[in-house]
Amino acid sequence: MAKQDIADRKKKKTCSFCAEHVESIDYKDAAKLKRYLTEAGKIIPRRVTGNCAKHQRMITTAIKRAREAAIINYVFD
Secondary structure, eight states, X not given: OHHHHHXXXXXOOOOHXXXXXXXXXXXXXXXXXXXXXXXXXXXXXXXXXXXXXXXXXXXXXXXXXXXXXXXXXXXXX
């Protein structure tokens, strides 16, 4: 019974990009991309961020492009 009560209280996370009707994610927008990185520089998984699979793939691609273009560091100190 306790597990069911906990599951009922959890809020369903929604994709912020779907709510804003975003079609593409720009790799040059470092401030927005850094929201989806940990302090160590790893990409935060979608189960934590609440993004849909489509937009999570876009975020991952944009972060990797920004790293390659030296807009975002690979590792933060």
